[in-house]
Amino acid sequence: MFNQYDVIVVGAGHAGCEAANAAATMGSKVLLVTMNMNTIAQMSCNPAMGGVAKGQIVREIDALGGMSGIVTDKSMIQFRMLNKSKGPAMWSPRTQSDRMRFAEEWRLALESNPNVDFWQEMVTGIIVENNTAVGITTGMGIEIRSKSVILTNGTFLNGLIHIGEKQFGGGRTGEGASKGITEQLVQLGFESGRMKTGTPPRVDGRSLDYSKMEEQKGDEVPGKFSFSPSTTPLAQQRSCYITYTNPEVHAILETGFDRSPMFNGRIQGLGPRYCPSIEDKINRFAERTRHQVFVEPEGWDTVEIYVNGFSTSLPEDVQFKAIRKIAGFENAKMFRPGYAIEYDYFPPTQLSTTLETNLIQNLYFAGQINGTTGYEEAACQGLMAGINAHNKTHDKEPFVLGRSEAYIGVLIDDLINKGTDEPYRMFTSRAEYRILLRQDNADIRLTAKGHKLGLASDERLKIVEEKKKSVSKLLNDIRQKKIDPDKANPALTALGTATIEHRTNYAKLLKRPQINIYDLPAFDEEMADYLAKYDPEILEQVDILIKYEDYIDKEEKLADKISSLENHAIQNDFDFDSISALSAEAREKFKKIKPSTIGQASRISGVSPADISVLMVYMAQ
The missing domain is CATH 3.50.50.60 (FAD/NAD(P)-binding domain)
Incomplete structure (x- = not known):
């Protein structure tokens, strides 16, 4: 078969x-x-x-x-x-x-x-x-x-x-x-x-009063995830909304704490620290009188709403009573209750x-x-x-x-x-x-x-290579092109930054926090015509590379230095027990995790710099 x-x-x-x-x-x-x-x-x-x-x-x-x-x-x-x-x-x-x-x-x-x-x-x-x-x-x-x-x-x-x-x-x-x-x-x-x-309740969007909530629209000029030309940005978007819990909501939720699997010990597993349940938020942040609730549509053609920020495993009757006390949810109809899963x-x-x-x-x-x-x-x-x-x-x-x-x-x-x-x-x-x-x-x-x-297509590679060429050319030109004070100063004053006294290249101006590459067309018509040839993603890339050049250079040097440790390979069958100078904890961790390089070994929790030094000396021998 x-x-x-x-x-x-x-x-x-x-x-x-x-x-x-x-x-x-x-x-x-x-x-x-x-x-x-x-x-x-x-x-x-x-x-x-x-x-x-x-x-x-x-x-x-x-x-x-x-x-x-x-x-x-x-x-x-x-x-x-x-x-x-x-x-x-x-x-x-x-x-x-x-x-x-x-x-x-x-x-x-x-x-x-x-x-x-x-x-x-x-x-x-x-x-x-x-x-x-x-x-x-x-x-x-x-x-x-x-x-x-x-x-x-x-x-x-x-x-x-x-x-x-x-x-x-x-x-x-x-x-x-x-x-x-x-x-x-x-x-x-x-x-x-x-x-x-855990997961929150799902509710019927037709039963909500959005006038009592804060509208959260998408970007005015929406982008997209894929670098592939096979997808296009959205022509229209659906809004999300924000509302808040309140002391009355919290009081109702607390009435169910004795029946909560989290508080009565029936759930043994640890949950996500950065996405806690609503009952966990109330318990941990008792001083707060409200918490954000994000009202998120589940799609174009459905009325189902995801109540983000209200994850809960409380009894369904408590969930229902509490959620109806949230602004805009007074008449909410529940599709299904929230739950926790171990x-x-x-x-x-x-x-x-x-x-x-x-x-x-x-x-x-x-x-x-x-x-x-x-x-x-x-x-x-x-x-x-x-x-x-x-x-x-x-x-x-x-x-x-x-x-x-x-x-x-x-x-x-x-x-x-x-x-x-x-x-x-x-x-x-x-x-x-x-x-x-x-x-x-x-x-x-x-x-x-x-x-x-063999995953990314030839077309994708060609697009990236063309992007790199465009970025390199524009980056070089921005560093080479200069502007006189009489042309630059009116624009600099309008942008709230210091004027210049001498002819200066555009790259130096772009390093200023008050200026980005989209401001440059205001400096000079010739520059405006030149930049109009490039796609926004190329302009943004060059703006970042110039503005954060020192930070990028610093991180690249640090990465090169650290990567040298990754070149020191450790054989899979390496006998860590033979190195008596290693700490007992390091020996135990190395045997369990089996690091493939000195760099990986150095990042294992509980391994000290001294253990790495001992390991490197032994390997050098």
């Missing part, structure tokens, strides 16, 4: 979709196994992609040749560039998505990939022979063979849903939990843990840099199984697992991104070296090279790598 596959992907969420598409696009024969073909790429939580640091990840996925950016562009209903008032390292694209169209676009993309096959059934185990994953077993007792297996089980591993004092098994509302995989992996020697996440995860320190497990060869983990939270974090892990499963299957070199190359590299490096005991979410503050890892230059950083892998 089944031929042997190169890669089997278990789970069809954001990680599974990217993994299957990547491996198949690169040439592997892939089987995507899911418990429900109708929920491929479902947005289980909020109908949005991107945001702070997450937007950078989506752009990196797109630059490498992944599909999340394209799918998002085809299904978005609103686009906003966050943090524009801050420096460009903080700018982060975010879209509101049409939840149904997002899932549909992903399914259509996968079905159009001739190397992807599908199978609808629960996977109950991994076939392991000679310490190597060689296939899967299903609930019907079917064995399907493969050269590698990628687990992207999301919240389904022994998932348990909580609503007040009620609890029932499930990976998300209306869908069953996955049984058997955790138990087998633990028997094989893996360490597992429990985490939780699920199994596997501490990611058990993985290598390729997301292959250290215990079982050709077995990869990606997404929430690794303790992360968020569509974007899951998608990029799926992409990297798919790439590396394909590469290993076809005897190619592993593909690993460094911390100075991508947010994806930061995320994976954090996970495998530091681990996580609470759902891991990406932030710009986690990246020490964030001025290098901007959302605007993801294509320049990564598309050539994606093309070499």
